Amino acid sequence: MSTTRGASAITTPTFDAILGGGASLLVIAVLFILPPQFVAPVMARAFLPLSVLLNWPHFTASYHLLYSTPGAASKHPYATKYVPAFLIAYAVVATAAYSRAPILLQALHTVATMYLAWHYTGQTWGTMSAFAQTAGLRFDDTARRLIGANLIALLAWHATWSARLIYRLIGPTLFASIYAAVTVVAVLSVAAGLAGLWRFRRLEGRLPARVWLPWLALHAWYAMFYRGEIYWIQFAQMSHAAQYLIFPARVSANREELRSGLPWTAGRATAYSALLLVSGVFAFGLLPKIVDFLAAWGSVPLREGVAGLVVADILVIHHYFIDGCIWKLGDPEVRRDLLRHLPSPAFSKPKSR
Numbered sequence: 001m002s003t004t005r006g007a008s009a010i011t012t013p014t015f016d017a018i019l020g021g022g023a024s025l026l027v028i029a030v031l032f033i034l035p036p037q038f039v040a041p042v043m044a045r046a047f048l049p050l051s052v053l054l055n056w057p058h059f060t061a062s063y064h065l066l067y068s069t070p071g072a073a074s075k076h077p078y079a080t081k082y083v084p085a086f087l088i089a090y091a092v093v094a095t096a097a098y099s100r101a102p103i104l105l106q107a108l109h110t111v112a113t114m115y116l117a118w119h120y121t122g123q124t125w126g127t128m129s130a131f132a133q134t135a136g137l138r139f140d141d142t143a144r145r146l147i148g149a150n151l152i153a154l155l156a157w158h159a160t161w162s163a164r165l166i167y168r169l170i171g172p173t174l175f176a177s178i179y180a181a182v183t184v185v186a187v188l189s190v191a192a193g194l195a196g197l198w199r200f201r202r203l204e205g206r207l208p209a210r211v212w213l214p215w216l217a218l219h220a221w222y223a224m225f226y227r228g229e230i231y232w233i234q235f236a237q238m239s240h241a242a243q244y245l246i247f248p249a250r251v252s253a254n255r256e257e258l259r260s261g262l263p264w265t266a267g268r269a270t271a272y273s274a275l276l277l278v279s280g281v282f283a284f285g286l287l288p289k290i291v292d293f294l295a296a297w298g299s300v301p302l303r304e305g306v307a308g309l310v311v312a313d314i315l316v317i318h319h320y321f322i323d324g325c326i327w328k329l330g331d332p333e334v335r336r337d338l339l340r341h342l343p344s345p346a347f348s349k350p351k352s353r
Contacts, residue, residue, distance in 0.1 A: 008342065009134050009210070010250045016134070017210040019246055020127055021217030024239035028220050036229070043231035050238045056280025057273075058241035059315060061248040062322045064275065069326075079318075079325040087314045095310065099301045105310060110163070112313040117158030119320045120218065120240060121151040126327055127214040127243060133329070134342060135211070137204045139196070146196030147215070153189035154222060157182050161225060183226075190219065214243065247327070247338065254340040288312055 009016045031039050066072050066079060073080045094104035125147070132138055139147070160182045163175070193215060201207035221239065224232035252272055253264035288308030294300075295307035328334055 008136065010130065010246050010338075013135075013208070013210060016131055016246070017208075017213055019242050020131060020210050021213035021215075021239075021243065022209070023242070024217045024235075025213070025220055027235070027239075028224070031235070040229070040231055043234060047231075047234055050234075051284070052277065052281060054238050054241040054245070056284045057276035058244045059319045060276050060279040060283055061245060062319050062326070064279070065248045065251060066322050066326055076322075076325045079322045083321050084314075084318050087317060091310050091314055095295075095300060095302065095307070098306075105306065108310065108313050108317075112317050113162040114159045115317060115320045117155045117162065119323065120158060120221070121155045122324065122327075123240065123244060124214050124218040125151055126329065127247075128211055129329055130247070130338065131208070131210040131214070132200075133335075133339065135208050137200075137206075137208070137211070139200055140203055143196040143199045143203070146192045146199065148196075150189040150193030150196065151218075153182075153186045153192075154218065157186035158222065158225070186222075193219075217243070250341070251337045254337055258340065283315055284312060 011019075031043075066076065069075075091105075091108065094101075094108060097104055128147070129139065160179050197207060197212055197215065200211070217239065221236035224236050249269075249272065253269070256262075256264050256268060288311045291311045292305060292308040295302050296304070300307065326334065329338075
């Protein structure tokens with residue numbers, strides 16, 4: 001990844017468009033026309049390699065970014081200390097009470113799945129906004145509100161889709177009515193999103209593909225969620241991870257150039273990638289198995305695999321919270337770290353119209 005000042009992209013305009021959503025949409029189109037009996041086994045075999053290469057590193061990338069940032073503990077005390085401490089303490093209490101109140105651990109998993117809705121939609125908007133800024137463009141307040149309304153409706157739909165525990169609590173009939181209503185609102189909200197993109201195009205004179213592709217990709221992912229097949233949902237997660245990874249990589253490259261005065265070489269990029277791969281395998285491949293083994297060895301009253309799932313839930317909830325703290329483009333330090341390779345005006349805070 002070049003750190004040459006003046007490059008008008010996070011990576012390059014084309015590569016941003018590809019990882020921002022273009023590649024995901026192309027693969028979806030190909031898979032969609034293939035018979036399910038072919039796609040399902042292929043995706044099943046690809047799931048673990050893609051998890052190792054994309055999904056697990058995208059989680060550990062946010063951990064690396066947070067804990068390698070000087071002053072993070074004082075700037076983000078909840079992300080660095082309080083939230084992980086609370087999650088661990090809650091998991092211990094919920095595990096101890098599992099035989100009497102299994103709903104406590106079920107609630108943790110429900111939070112993890114519903115919180116993902118905020119994470120997906122938030123990342124989509126952040127990606128669109130960052131790509132627009134690198135192109136020297138910006139969304140005005142009206143365009144932001146229109147696209148924001150669309151994304152909020154999708155967030156509500158994703159959260160409802162994820163609400164398995166709520167389904168059991170309120171009953172299938174009421175839940176079906178709520179789900180149908182939220183689905184209709186989500187579909188209708190597409191018009192607001194399109195209106196926001198049209199306004200952006202009218203005011204700025206152009207609408208680069210890298211700006212609208214993340215928006216379209218998110219809608220395609222949710223269409224796959226709606227279909228319900230597990231391999232579609234897994235592919236959406238891998239696409240989300242690929243979209244994410246270029247951002248912490250860019251920050252790491254910019255910080256390294258600032259620290260050393262030298263471009264981010266292939267060797268440094270390889271070392272960074274290896275760190276994410278190894279830490280991801282440990283956190284999501286080994287640690288859950290270790291905790292499962294210790295739970296069985298210590299006669300903890302959990303079904304096989306539940307302890308490992310609890311570990312994964314803690315890690316992903318913390319990841320979602322971290323990203324909500326460290327990726328605020330309104331923060332001058334965040335803009336400088338992400339956009340330092342651009343000319344100075346590109347990482348000044350855009351003014352609203």
